[in-house]
Amino acid sequence: MNYWLMKSEPGVFGIDDLAREPGGRAAWDGVRNYQARNFMREMKRGDQALFYHSSCATPGVVGRMTIVREAYPDPTQFDPDDPHYDARSPRESPRWSVVDVEFAQRFTDTVTLARLRAEPTLSELLILRRGNRLSVTPLDRAQWEGILALARAS
């Protein structure tokens, strides 16, 4: 099993939006960065992911979800009315992928970015790296457990 951290702006699509979807399931669409896309293509059904709220008053990890469908073409890349439309993505070999995620838990309290930075054992977290902008990053098991422990402790 693999562990991931996935960012989204709560003003666009937050964890409460995911929880409200039918079955708590949604396609994680709109990713337009090759490195992030490649990580999504590595995801396996049953992998676990943390939901991170970015560009908001209190950025941080707000809950967790499960990968329920492995990578397939992102339909929004072919939709001219979608903000993530990509006119240069070939139909026969789509450039962008999505995975389907399923809501698992919303933490009572956000594990804030400040709290993550204050935790010495999480110093290698990719999202804490200076200038990091990747919206999808892998976690190792210790990081996953560490963040869940912080969520339980709050």
Added chain:
DNA sequence: GCCAACGTTGGC
């Protein structure tokens, strides 16, 4: 709103 960091684009 500001700004640092980074990815992408496009001229050459």
Added chain:
DNA sequence: GCCAACGTTGGC
């Protein structure tokens, strides 16, 4: 292939 310009991300 280089690199300047530009756009985006995301914390503050």
